[in-house]
Amino acid sequence: MKIPSFLDAKKRNKCKTSIIRNYIVDNKYINIGLNKKYFIRTYGCQMNERDSETISGILEQMGYEKVYNYMDADLVLLNTCAIRENAHNKVFGMLGRLKNLKESKDIVIGFCGCMAQEKDVVEEIINNKKFVDFVIGTHNINELPRIISECGDDRIIEVLSNSDYIIEDMPSKRESKYKAFVNISYGCDNFCTYCIVPYTRGKEKSRLKEDIINEVKELVNKGYKEVTLLGQNVNSYGKDLGYSFTELLREVSDTGIERLKFVTSNPWDFKLEIIDLMVNRKNIVPYIHLPVQSGSNSILKSMGRKYTREQYIELVNNIRNRVKGCSITTDIIVGFPNESDEDFKFTLDLVNKCKFDGAYTFIYSPRFGTPASLIEDCVSFVEKEERLSDLNKLINKYSLESNEKLLDKVVSVLIDNKSDKDNMYVGYTDTNKLINVKCDYNCIGKILDVKVTCAKSWSLYGEVL
Numbered sequence: 001m002k003i004p005s006f007l008d009a010k011k012r013n014k015c016k017t018s019i020i021r022n023y024i025v026d027n028k029y030i031n032i033g034l035n036k037k038y039f040i041r042t043y044g045c046q047m048n049e050r051d052s053e054t055i056s057g058i059l060e061q062m063g064y065e066k067v068y069n070y071m072d073a074d075l076v077l078l079n080t081c082a083i084r085e086n087a088h089n090k091v092f093g094m095l096g097r098l099k100n101l102k103e104s105k106d107i108v109i110g111f112c113g114c115m116a117q118e119k120d121v122v123e124e125i126i127n128n129k130k131f132v133d134f135v136i137g138t139h140n141i142n143e144l145p146r147i148i149s150e151c152g153d154d155r156i157i158e159v160l161s162n163s164d165y166i167i168e169d170m171p172s173k174r175e176s177k178y179k180a181f182v183n184i185s186y187g188c189d190n191f192c193t194y195c196i197v198p199y200t201r202g203k204e205k206s207r208l209k210e211d212i213i214n215e216v217k218e219l220v221n222k223g224y225k226e227v228t229l230l231g232q233n234v235n236s237y238g239k240d241l242g243y244s245f246t247e248l249l250r251e252v253s254d255t256g257i258e259r260l261k262f263v264t265s266n267p268w269d270f271k272l273e274i275i276d277l278m279v280n281r282k283n284i285v286p287y288i289h290l291p292v293q294s295g296s297n298s299i300l301k302s303m304g305r306k307y308t309r310e311q312y313i314e315l316v317n318n319i320r321n322r323v324k325g326c327s328i329t330t331d332i333i334v335g336f337p338n339e340s341d342e343d344f345k346f347t348l349d350l351v352n353k354c355k356f357d358g359a360y361t362f363i364y365s366p367r368f369g370t371p372a373s374l375i376e377d378c379v380s381f382v383e384k385e386e387r388l389s390d391l392n393k394l395i396n397k398y399s400l401e402s403n404e405k406l407l408d409k410v411v412s413v414l415i416d417n418k419s420d421k422d423n424m425y426v427g428y429t430d431t432n433k434l435i436n437v438k439c440d441y442n443c444i445g446k447i448l449d450v451k452v453t454c455a456k457s458w459s460l461y462g463e464v465l
């Protein structure tokens with residue numbers, strides 16, 4: 001077994017970010033995957049989805065062919081997420097199934113993504129999951145060809161706690177021909193007290209503006225209709241380079257991409273210039289994901305979020321007043337350590353004031369190594385579950401209200417695919433709402449005007465005009 005030193009995730013290197021260009025899979029690895037099939041399962045957020053596209057690109061350069069059922073694969077990769085306990089559980093459940101498969105078939109099992117950056121998870125794999133052939137971290141997926149070629153009788157564990165480089169020009173097999181994710185920054189420097197991401201993804205590093213613009217231009221040339229700019233905190237993009245997110249957004253908008261989105265916006269450094277741009281640029285869609293996490297000032301403070309409920313509500317009002325029809329979604333955590341009934345009521349009150357178009361809601365999950373996990377908590381899990389259920393009812397009410405406002409209106413929809421179930425096309429409005437569309441010709445990949453005929457809490461139905 002080969003286990004290089006597993007560095008302490010909290011030790012950050014302050015070096016300047018360097019850029020490695022023109023990545024290619026070395027010739028000696030390009031035949032390793034010939035006549036072999038790979039399966040990759042992705043857990044977690046869009047960062048991981050994008051990484052899986054890169055990993056797929058690398059594997060296909062090595063000759064592997066993609067399959068969508070792990071039972072058919074010679075190489076199975078799990079691209080994991082560490083954000084909450086249940087993300088862990090799903091991955092360990094899948095590992096159990098793979099262990100069984102490996103008893104009947106000769107397969108290589110690889111483990112990557114954010115859980116691979118957690119020391120306790122890696123130790124568990126080393127000691128108790130001996131059927132896992134290799135573990136590779138989030139900072140070194142470029143090493144995948146070598147690691148796959150070296151793992152045989154030896155297991156390989158290669159994880160770096162952080163990296164000071166960005167690799168450009170990695171191969172990529174994008175999932176969609178119409179919608180693309182484009183990374184603008186990697187990592188996160190915020191250290192919200194509950195969150196594991198700064199440890200699993202390392203320090204924040206921005207890609208050069210030119211590299212992002214070139215990637216988007218290339219996508220436009222290939223016929224892509226929508227680009228989503230990705231970063232854990234898009235608003236702090238460029239602070240390590242001396243430019244602003246506003247400048248980047250303006251230039252990406254100038255490429256002529258039909259739809260432009262960005263996630264995730266952080267309330268504390270969301271610049272009002274972004275609202276101006278959204279008002280003036282038709283291709284920046286009226287949709288903002290603006291995680292609030294809690295409506296209580298004291299909880300926001302212990303979470304290390306740098307805004308107050310008042311500032312947040314003011315920002316939401318500002319956006320709604322200026323960007324016509326803007327859809328605003330959020331993330332909310334209930335049951336942060338010692339969240340009182342009163343704190344929770346402040347969250348409900350904030351939801352009543354902001355009337356979100358949608359929200360992802362979670363019960364707080366302690367993450368090993370984060371400051372919040374050390375706080376002694378007096379709130380029972382049952383109480384947390386009740387709060388989550390109350391919150392979800394309120395969220396659903398506003399989400400339905402926001403959808404019902406669209407009844408009989410014409411919305412712009414990018415059609416993604418066709419559902420097998422009811423023979424309808426499925427797409428997203430420019431406000432990021434899921435919509436099922438009746439259409440009598442193949443409209444996949446088109447942006448169409450659709451009249452909304454039915455509204456539910458989490459989806460719309462409509463007909464092409």
Ligand code: SAH
Pocket residue numbers: 083084194195196197231232233264265266291293331332333362363364365366367
């Ligand atoms: N960078 C984004 C969030 C990425 S994580 C931001 O700052 O908004 C996605 C969401 O997972 C977070 O917004 C938060 O609501 C949730 N989350 C993160 N850590 C969590 C934890 N320990 N327990 C429960 N939910 C958590």
Ligand code: SF4
Pocket residue numbers: 188189190191192195196197198232233266
């Ligand atoms: Fe986590 Fe906060 Fe960074 Fe978002 S901004 S990834 S919640 S530490």
Ligand code: F3S
Pocket residue numbers: 043044045046047048080081082083114196197200201
């Ligand atoms: Fe994303 Fe999960 Fe990692 S949310 S950044 S895949 S911990």
